Amino acid sequence: HAGHELTRRGALLVVEGLDRAGKSSQCEKLGDYLSQQGHTVKYIRFPDRTTPIGKLIDSYLRGSTNQEDHSIHLLFSANRWEIAKSIQEDISNGITIIVDRYSYSGAVYSAAKANPTLSLEWAWQPEIGLPRPDLCLFLSISAEEAAKRGGYGAERYENETMQTRVRELFRSLFNRQEDVAIINAGKSLKEVSKDIQVAVSKCVERLNVIGPLRV
Ligand code: T5A
Ligand code: NA
Numbered sequence: 001h002a003g004h005e006l007t008r009r010g011a012l013l014v015v016e017g018l019d020r021a022g023k024s025s026q027c028e029k030l031g032d033y034l035s036q037q038g039h040t041v042k043y044i045r046f047p048d049r050t051t052p053i054g055k056l057i058d059s060y061l062r063g064s065t066n067q068e069d070h071s072i073h074l075l076f077s078a079n080r081w082e083i084a085k086s087i088q089e090d091i092s093n094g095i096t097i098i099v100d101r102y103s104y105s106g107a108v109y110s111a112a113k114a115n116p117t118l119s120l121e122w123a124w125q126p127e128i129g130l131p132r133p134d135l136c137l138f139l140s141i142s143a144e145e146a147a148k149r150g151g152y153g154a155e156r157y158e159n160e161t162m163q164t165r166v167r168e169l170f171r172s173l174f175n176r177q178e179d180v181a182i183i184n185a186g187k188s189l190k191e192v193s194k195d196i197q198v199a200v201s202k203c204v205e206r207l208n209v210i211g212p213l214r215v
Helices: 023-036 052-061 069-092 103-111 120-127 143-148 160-175 189-208
Strands: 012-017 040-045 095-100 135-140 180-184
Touching: 012 023, 012 103, 012 189, 023 040, 023 095, 023 135, 023 189, 040 069, 052 069, 069 095, 069 103, 069 120, 103 120, 103 160, 120 160, 135 160, 135 189, 143 160, 180 189
Parallel strands: 012 095, 012 135, 040 095, 135 180
Antiparallel strands: none
16 A cells, blocks of 8 residues: 555554553653654654543543543544544654554443443444554553553553453454554563564555555
């Protein structure tokens, strides 16, 4: 699909995983690495708690307000749609974007609530049409391991029952998705970042190659 490009676009790289899998730490390391390689890099995260919709999400996650399951789900999705156009623009301007959580978290966390009318399929629908990542790095870690890391338990969803369901749903979702790299996030920060660099380098190289004209 990259073969049609005449100018070099940026890459859309997503980092996903359970709470405390090390997503934010690894996004930062990946950003440093790609900058050193000469890429222009931008970091974004979802939920983006700074927008009006993001503020509603923030207060929900902190437990200060309640929201109906479908309703909060659609707000998480709207929070991605509100910046979808700027993501597209940045990428066409050659900026590589590192995204800390995306549609995959969106579908999986909502579906993990086991609400009978909120299946994984239902939850995925509002994500259809958002910019498709070139690569999704899934930081895989056991729920028990994640719970041992700092700051766990403060927000809604940070309990082992929910996290175990989330883990299973991520697996079933990623079985159906292309361009996913499963990264063992139970290793040291440095080892995990090395594995991420290898996966990302392969992906970025592919984007730089101009493919041959076909029939
Ligand atoms: N959500 C999100 C939805 O329900 N729907 C949606 O559409 C979206 C986008 C908030 C919640 O919202 C849900 C999912 C979440 O429950 P958030 O704001 O991204 O999402 O907050 P968190 O994801 O909870 O951020 P986390 O704090 O969970 O974790 P990270 O980013 O995975 O981990 P990180 O890098 O901050 O590291 C956590 C701790 O572990 C240590 C770090 O130093 C830190 O102390 N650590 C390691 N320790 C040992 N070895 C390693 N390899 C380590 N890597 C990190
Ligand atoms: Na984080």
